[in-house]
Structure formats: structure tokens, C-alpha cells
Amino acid sequence: xxxxxxxxxxxxxxxxxxxTWNPSxxxxxxxxxxxxxxxxxxxxxxxxxxxQPGWRAFNMQARADxxxxxxxxxxxxAKEIGTLLSREEGxxxxxxxxxxxxxxxxxxxYAGLVVAAKGEWFDxxxxxxxxxxxxxxxxxxxAITPWNFPIALPAWKVAAALAYGNTVxxxxxxxxxxxxxMLARILEEAGLPxxxxxxxxxxxxxxxxxxxxxxxxxxxxxxTETGRQVLLRAAQTMTKCQLELGGKNALVVLDDxxxxxxxxxxxxxxxxxxxQRCTGTERFVVQAGVYDQFVERMAxxxxxxxxxxxxxxxxxxxxxVNGRQFNENLQxxxxxxxxGAELVAGGxxxxxxxxxxYMAPTLLAGTSxxxxxxxxxxxxxxAAVIKVDDVEEAIAVANDCDFALSAGIxxxxxxxxxxxxxxxxxxxxxxxxxTAGLEYHVPLxxxxxxxxxxxxxxxxxxxxFTEIKTSYINHGVI
Ligand code: NDP
Numbered sequence: 001x002x003x004x005x006x007x008x009x010x011x012x013x014x015x016x017x018x019x020t021w022n023p024s025x026x027x028x029x030x031x032x033x034x035x036x037x038x039x040x041x042x043x044x045x046x047x048x049x050x051x052q053p054g055w056r057a058f059n060m061q062a063r064a065d066x067x068x069x070x071x072x073x074x075x076x077x078a079k080e081i082g083t084l085l086s087r088e089e090g091x092x093x094x095x096x097x098x099x100x101x102x103x104x105x106x107x108x109x110y111a112g113l114v115v116a117a118k119g120e121w122f123d124x125x126x127x128x129x130x131x132x133x134x135x136x137x138x139x140x141x142x143a144i145t146p147w148n149f150p151i152a153l154p155a156w157k158v159a160a161a162l163a164y165g166n167t168v169x170x171x172x173x174x175x176x177x178x179x180x181x182m183l184a185r186i187l188e189e190a191g192l193p194x195x196x197x198x199x200x201x202x203x204x205x206x207x208x209x210x211x212x213x214x215x216x217x218x219x220x221x222x223x224t225e226t227g228r229q230v231l232l233r234a235a236q237t238m239t240k241c242q243l244e245l246g247g248k249n250a251l252v253v254l255d256d257x258x259x260x261x262x263x264x265x266x267x268x269x270x271x272x273x274x275x276q277r278c279t280g281t282e283r284f285v286v287q288a289g290v291y292d293q294f295v296e297r298m299a300x301x302x303x304x305x306x307x308x309x310x311x312x313x314x315x316x317x318x319x320x321v322n323g324r325q326f327n328e329n330l331q332x333x334x335x336x337x338x339x340g341a342e343l344v345a346g347g348x349x350x351x352x353x354x355x356x357x358y359m360a361p362t363l364l365a366g367t368s369x370x371x372x373x374x375x376x377x378x379x380x381x382x383a384a385v386i387k388v389d390d391v392e393e394a395i396a397v398a399n400d401c402d403f404a405l406s407a408g409i410x411x412x413x414x415x416x417x418x419x420x421x422x423x424x425x426x427x428x429x430x431x432x433x434x435t436a437g438l439e440y441h442v443p444l445x446x447x448x449x450x451x452x453x454x455x456x457x458x459x460x461x462x463x464x465f466t467e468i469k470t471s472y473i474n475h476g477v478i
Contacts, residue, residue, distance in 0.1 A: 001030060001031035001032075001084060001178050001181070002031065002032050002033075003031060003032075003033045003034070003177060003178065003181030003201070004033070004034050004181075005034060005036045005040055005044070005198075005199055005200050005201055006181075006184040006188070006197070006198055006199040007036075007040060007043055007044045007047055007198050007199075007200070008043065008044070008047035008050075008051075008194050008195045008198065009047075009188070009193075009194025009195060010194075012034075012040065013034045014034040014035045014036040014037050014040050014200075014201070014202060015034075015035060015036070015037035015040070016034070016035045017032055017033065017034055017035070018032075018033055018034070018035050018174065018201075018202070019031065019032050019033070020033070020088050020175060020176065020177070020178065022087050022088070022090075022356075023089070023090040023310075023318075023319040023320060023321055023322055023356055023357045024086075024087070024090055024308075024309040024310045024311065024318060024319050024352075024354060024356040025309065025354040025355065025356055026323070026355050026356055026357070027355065028087075030084070030087045030088045030178065031084075031088065031177070031178045031181075033177050033178075033181070033201050034201065035201060035202035035203065036200035036201055036202045036207060038206060038207075038210060040200060041169075041200050041206070041207045041210040041211060042210055042214070044169045044198040044199075044200050045140065045142075045169055045198075045210065045211060045214035045215065046214075047194070047195035047198055048140045048141075048167040048168065048169050048195055048196070048198055049139075049140050049167070049214070050195055051167045051193060051194065051195030051196045052137070052139055052140055052166070052167045054193060054196075055137075055162075055165060055166075055167050055193065055196045056136075056137050056165040056166075058165075058193070060114050060115055060117070061115065063114050063162070063163070063165075064111045064112070064114035064115050064163075065111070066111075066190050066191055066192060067107050067108075067110055067111035067114065067159060067162060067163060067190075068107065068108055068111040069190040069191070070104075070107045070159075070186050070187055070190040070192075071104040071105065071106070071107030071108040071111060071159075072104070073104075073186040073189060073190060074100055074101075074103050074104030074107060074151075074155070074183075074186060075100075075101055075104035075105075077100070077182070077186070078097045078100040078101045078104070079097055080182075081096075081100040081151060081179060081182050082095075082096035082097030082098070082099065082100045083096065083097075083311070084096075084178045084179060084182065085099060085100065085150050085151055085176075085178070085179050086310040086311055086318065087310065087311070088150065088175070088176045088178045088179070089147060089148070089150050089175070089176050089321055090274065090310050090318040090319040090320065090321055090356075090357070091273055091274075091310060091318055092310050092315050092316065092317070092318050093310060093311050093313075095273055095318075096310070099149060099150075099151055099152045100151050100152075100179075102152045102155075102440065103151045103152045103154075103155030103156075103183075104155075105440060106152065106155045106156045106159045106160075106440045106457075107155060107159045109159070109440055109441060110159040110160050110162070110163035110461075111159075111163065113163050113459065113462070114163045117135070117164075119132055119133055119134035119135065120132070120133040120134075121133075124472065126474075127478050128474055128475060128476045128477060128478050129472060129473060129474050129475070130473055130475065131470065131471065131472050131473070132470070132471040132473065133468060133469070133470050133471075134468075134469050134471065135164075135462065135466035135467065135468055135469070136165070136466060136467050136469055137164055137165030137166045137465070137466060137467075138164075138166055138216050138217045138240060138464070138465055138466060138467050139166060139167075139215075139216030139217065140166065140167050140168075140169070140214070140215050140216050140217075141157075141161040141166045141167070141168045141169070141215060141216070141217050141218075141219060141465065142168075142169050142171070142211035142212060142214075142215035142217070142218045142219070142239075143157040143158060143161065143168055143169070143170045143171070143218075143219045143220075144170075144171045144204060144208060144211070144218070144219075144220045144221070144222065144230070145157065145170070145171070145172050145173060145180075145221055145222075146173050146221050146222045146223070147173035147175040147176045147321055148273075148276045148277065148278070148321070148379075150172065150173070150176035150178070150179040150180070151179035151180075151182070151183065153221055154170055154172060154179070154180050154183055155183065156440060156444075156456060156457050156461075157170075157219045157221075157456070158170060158183065158187075158197065160456070160457070160461035160462075160464075160465055161219070161465050162192075162196065162197065163465075164461075164462060164465040164466050165466075166216075166217075166465055167195065167196045167197070167198075168196070168197050168198065169198045169199075169200060169211055169215070170183075170184075170197070170198070170199050170200070171199075171200050171201070171202070171204065171207045171208070171211060172199075172201065173204075173222075174201070174202065174203060174204070175321060175322055176321075177201045180199055180201070181199065181201075183199075184197065184199040204222075204226070208229075208230060208233070209233055212230060212233045212234050212237065212239050213233075213236075213237050213239075215239055216239065216240065217239065217240040217241070217242070217464065217465070218230065218234055218239050218240070218241050218242070219242045219456070219464065220241070220242065220243050220244070221243075221244040221245075221278075222244075222245065223245065223246055223377075224245040224246040224377075224403070224449050224450070227243040227245040227449075227452065228449075230243070231243060231452065240453070240464070241452060241453050242452070242453040242454055242455075242456065242464045243451060243452040243453060244278070244444070244445055244446070244450075244451055244456060245278075245403075245405075245446070245449060245450050245451060245452070246278060246377040246379075246403055246405070246449075246450060247278045247279055247280070247282075247377065247403045247405030247406060247446060247450050248282050248283060248374070248375070248376070248377050248401050248402065248403040248405075249269070249279055249280065249281050249282060249283070249403075249405055249406040249407055249408070249426070249435040249436075250281070250282075250283040250284070250285050250397070250398035250401065250407050250408070250435075251265070251266055251269055251281045251283070251284050251285070251407070251408045251409070251410065251430075251434075251435055252285045252286075252391075252394040252395070252398055252407075252408070252409040252410065252411075252420060253266065253284060253285070253286045253287065253290060253294055253409075253410045254287045254290075254391060254394065254409070254410065254411040254413070254416055255287045255288075255289035255290050256411055256412045256413050256416070257290065257410040257411050257412065258410070258412055258432075259290065259293065259294070259297065261410060261432060262290075262294065262410035263294070263297045263298060263301055265408070265410060265430075265432065265433055265434045266281060266284055266294075266298060266301075266383075266410070266434075267298060267301040267302065267305075267361075268434040268436070268437075269281030269408070269434035269435045269436050270282070270284075270361070270363075270381065270382075270383035271302065271305060271317060271361040271381045271383075272316075272317070272434075272436070273317075273318075273436075274317055274318055274319065274320055274321075274359070274380065274381050275361075275378070275379070275380045275381035275382060275383075276320070276321060276325075276379060276380065277436045278405060278450075279405060279406040279428070279435050279436035279437070279438065280379075280435065280436050281383055281408070281434065281435045281436070282374075282377070282378060282382065282383050282384065283369070283374050283383065283384055283386060283397075283398070283401075284298070284383060284384070284385045284386065285369075285386050285388055285394045285397045285398050286385055286386065286387060286388065287387075287388055287389070287390065287391075287394060288387055288388070288389055291385070291387045294385070295344060295363070295365045295385055298344075298345070298363050298385070299344045299345040299363055301361075302345035302346055302360070302361040302362070302363050303345055303346075303360075303361075305317050305361050307319075307350045307352065307358050307359075307360060307361075308352050308353070308358070309352060309353060309354055309356065312353075317361065317381065319356040319357040319358050319359075320357040320358075320359050320380055320381075321357070322357065323357060325357070325379065325380065326357035326359060326380075328378075328379075328380075329359055329362075329378065329379075329380035329381075329382060330347075330348065330349070330359070332373065332376075332378045332380070332382060333346075333347045333348075333362055333364070333382060335372060335373065336364050336367070336371065336372070336373035336384065337364075339371050339372060339373065340366070340367075340371070341364040341365070341366060341367045341371065341373055341384060342364065342365045342366040343362070343363075343364060344363045344364070344365045345360070345361065345362060345363040346359070346360030346361045346362030346363065346381070346382075347360065347362050348360060359380060359381055360381070361381045362380075362381055362382040362383070363383060363384075363385065364382070364383070364384040364385065365384070365385045366385070366387075367384040367385060367386055368386060369386050369397045369400055369401075371384075374386065375401075375402060377403065391416050391419060391420070394409075394420075395419070395420055395423045395424070398420075398424065398426075399423070399424065399425045402449065403446065403449065403450045404425050404426050404427060404446050404447040404448070404449075404450050404451075405426060405427055405428065405445075405446030405450035405451065406426050406427070406428040406429070406430065406435040406436065406446070407420075407424045407426035407428075407429055407430070407435060408429065408430035408431070408432075408433060408434065408435045409421075409429075409430070409431055409432070410432055411431075411432070417431045417432075425447060426446065426447070426450075427445050427446035427447050427450065427451055427455075428444070428445075428446070438457070439457075440457050440458070441457070441458050442457065442458045442460075443455035443456070443457060443458045443460035444456045444457040444458070444460075445460075
């Protein structure tokens with residue numbers, strides 16, 4: 001895979017090439033890309049600015065058709081893009097293909113919303129007047145994305161931004177730019193006018209500030225600390241911000257839970273996609289009556305997973321994304337043991353047919369919610385179990401967290417499920433379902449510090465990607 005920056009409808013080399021490597025086979029190079037220089041990023045922002053009036057005025061049916069075509073192309077090339085995704089990020093092939101199809105579906109969804117744009121008409125308090133409330137594009141959008149959803153995440157930001165009449169400059173994570181290059185090619189092929197979508201690759205710390213300063217709005221997904229930095233930067237220019245950040249999501253398991261279901265949703269939430277999901281479960285808050293059974297069954301579930309090369313047909317869990325994250329995960333487990341956690345499954349490296357960053361699904365038991373392992377996001381296949389006495393304590397522990405993204409409960413009691421749903425301070429709650437696994441037609445996001453600003457996806461995206469205009473009209477007709 002070779003990819004350049006896409007600026008004002010042109011494929012352009014930046015200042016220096018960089019490479020990506022396969023986490024399933026660390027000696028295999030996946031792609032060669034080109035890091036945009038500061039002036040490339042400035043030109044991308046300027047191109048988006050020039051293109052914005054034309055795109056805003058672009059015929060709405062033509063805009064919808066174009067987004068639909070982009071969705072069609074993503075789905076038609078799901079195997080090719082999914083394979084690239086799996087090689088670059090390490091998700092299993094079905095996960096890579098599934099994510100690409102989901103990206104295509106996001107484009108289809110937002111294609112439909114183009115023609116659903118509406119305003120409101122009000123009577124006025126003044127005779128002979130009326131008031132119109134309409135929504136307009138916010139303008140030029142900077143989109144900055146992390147490595148863990150290399151195609152779906154850029155897609156849901158870009159599709160929504162374009163649907164609402166904005167132009168975009170996308171900067172994907174440096175570890176996984178390949179899917180963003182594929183997206184740019186597809187948007188070009190679909191017929192997007194020059195400058196409406198631009199892609200710049202390279203370091204966030206160089207490109208980020210330039211993008212934030214020149215944009216009307218920033219849609220950012222990434223780590224909470226990076227989010228804090230971009231928010232501080234955006235404050236200087238008062239750039240509108242939408243931040244989707246980290247999580248430390250809890251799944252409560254009550255004594256009355258269906259244990260087969262509880263173990264299935266708990267292991268899915270913690271370990272699928274190598275635990276590299278912002279909404280993944282990292283804390284199991286388990287009532288005393290089922291604690292021992294839960295720990296034993298979860299350890300069995302962890303040990304049963306087949307870890308391996310992302311492209312092997314029988315692999316259920318692929319590698320960790322890169323060496324830095326891999327070492328951080330292993331250190332996280334050692335630190336947890338150091339503070340008294342009991343390692344009941346995984347915790348270390350797994351040998352596979354190729355040299356990769358393979359880590360066993362890991363379960364820590366006997367932890368308290370005060371321990372560092374239950375306070376800091378680990379972002380790997382690692383979860384810890386905390387014992388509680390009753391539903392009230394379970395809710396309190398689940399809420400006692402520096403993040404507020406997603407939280408779930410496993411219970412057969414409608415009363416406890418509703419009690420939990422109401423009391424949870426997370427942005428998304430799940431009843432008898434994994435804390436991860438989101439749908440594109442409803443709002444996605446957490447409360448601060450897991451999220452900041454309007455939510456993404458669904459029609460909620462319209463709140464971020466548009467501005468309200470209130471118009472008072474004196475037409476003189478009583
Ligand atoms: P990072 O915060 O390290 O990076 C995210 C993006 O920001 C990358 O494109 C990165 O560029 C860029 N960046 C880095 N520094 C700056 C800066 N100073 N200014 C502007 N941009 C910058 O996150 P990761 O890629 O490591 O992703 C993992 C994190 O993302 C986890 O914390 C996870 O929870 C969170 N996440 C949240 C989701 C949500 O919806 N709430 C969904 C998915 C992930 P570069 O690659 O060059 O470093």
C-alpha cells in the first residue's frame with residue numbers, strides 16, 4: 001500500500017515518508033505514506049475553506065447521491081479494505097470487513113439525512129412578523145481520529161460533516177493511515193469536488209494545532225490527555241469542539257443474572273477486538289453470591305479464545321496494535337499484581353506462528369475499585385473483577401470512576417436494570433448487553449471527561465455539524 005496526502009483534489013507527497021508495520025507479523029511492512037508538512041496542512045485547510053461555499057450550495061439530491069455512492073464503493077471493497085485494516089491494525093479479518101461495511105452503512109445513513117434537512121417556523125409575538133429557525137453548515141471541519149477504528153470512525157465523522165454541507169480535513173492516526181487513504185480514493189471516485197474532502201497524514205502534534213486554528217469545528221476522538229490538549233488549543237480560537245475520549249467501563253453482574261449470558265457479554269466486552277475499544281469493559285462489578293462462579297467461568301472463557309494472526313481463519317483475537325501499546329499492557333498487569341490483584345487468566349505474551357504483539361485475554365480478580373488498575377484506562381485485553389454486596393454498592397462502584405463513557409448490567413430483574421439505568425452516570429448504558437458494540441443511527445458518546453460537546457452519530461451529529469440561525473421576518477401581513 002502506498003498513499004499520499006489528498007489536498008484540493010490532488011495527491012501530494014509531503015515532506016517525509018513513513019511506514020506502517022503489521023502487528024501480526026512485525027517484520028512485514030504494510031504501507032509507505034507521506035507525512036504532510038506544516039504548509040501542506042495549511043493548504044489543506046485553505047482548500048477546504050475555498051470549497052465550502054460551493055459544497056454548501058451543492059444540489060441536495062446530488063450530494064445525497066454522492067454520499068450513497070461512496071457507501072456503495074466502501075461496501076463493494078469491504079474485503080480489500082478490511083484486509084488492509086487487519087494487516088495495519090490487527091483486527092481479525094471478519095472484524096476488519098465488518099468495520100468497513102459499517103463505514104459504508106454510515107455513508108448510506110447520512111446520504112438519507114441530506115434530504116431530511118428541516119427548519120422550524122414560528123408565529124411571532126409581533127404582528128406582521130414570523131420567525132424561522134434554520135440550520136446551516138458549521139463550515140470547515142477538522143477531523144482527528146485514533147487508531148482503533150481506522151475506517152468506521154473517519155467514516156462516521158466525514159459522512160456526517162459532508163452531509164450537513166461542511167468541508168473536511170481528516171488526519172488519521174499515524175499507525176493506521178491506510179484506510180483513510182482508501183476512503184479518500186473512494187470519495188474522489190464518487191465525484192466529490194476538489195477541496196471538499198482533504199486528507200493529511202502525520203504527527204498529531206504538528207498538524208493538530210494548524211487544523212484547530214484554521215477550522216470552524218474540530219471533531220476529535222482519542223485519549224483523554226490529548227483531548228485536554230486540543231481543547232486548550234481550541235479555546236484560543238474558540239473553535240467549536242466535539243471530543244470522544246477514553247473510558248473505564250464497568251459491567252455490573254448481579255446474583256440474579258443469567259450466568260451464561262453474563263459470561264458471554266462480559267467476555268465479549270472485555271476481550272473481543274483485543275480489548276481495544278473505548279467502550280470495552282475493564283471493570284466487572286460482581287455481587288458476592290455469584291463472584292466465585294463468575295471468576296471461574298470467565299477464566300475458562302479467557303483461556304478458550306484462539307489468539308493469532310489477524311488473517312488466519314480460526315483467529316478469534318488478533319494482536320495488540322503496536323509494540324508500545326503491547327509493552328504498556330504487560331506493564332499494566334505487572335503493576336496490578338504489584339498492588340495485590342490476583343492474576344487468574346492471561347497476563348502475558350502468546351506464541352503464534354508469526355512474530356507479533358500477541359497478548360492473552362487477561363483477568364485480574366480480588367481487586368478493589370481504589371486500585372490503580374481500576375482507575376486508569378488500559379486499552380488492551382485486560383479486565384479486573386471487584387466484589388460487592390448488593391445492587392446499591394454495585395451502582396456506587398460503577399459510578400465511582402474518572403470516566404463516564406459506557407456501563408452495563410447483567411440481571412434478570414427489570415427493577416434492578418431500571419434502577420441501574422437511571423443511576424448510571426455513563427453516557428451509554430447497556431442492559432444484558434456488552435458495554436461495547438454501538439449502532440450508527442443513535443447518539444454515541446460519554447459525559448466529561450469521556451466526552452465533551454455534542455454527541456456523534458445518529459441525528460445528534462447534526463447538532464455539532466450545523467449552526468442554528470434564527471431569522472425574524474417582518475412581512476407586514478397581519
Ligand atoms: P491519541 O489521543 O494518542 O491520538 C488520537 C489522534 O490524535 C491521533 O490521530 C493522533 O495523532 C492525534 N494527536 C496526538 N497528539 C495531538 C495533538 N497534540 N493535537 C491534535 N491531535 C493530536 O489516541 P490513540 O490513537 O492512542 O487512541 C486511543 C484512545 O482513543 C483511547 O483513549 C480510547 O479510549 C480513545 N477512543 C475513544 C472513543 C470514543 O468514542 N470515546 C472511540 C475510540 C477511541 P498521531 O497518530 O500522530 O499521534
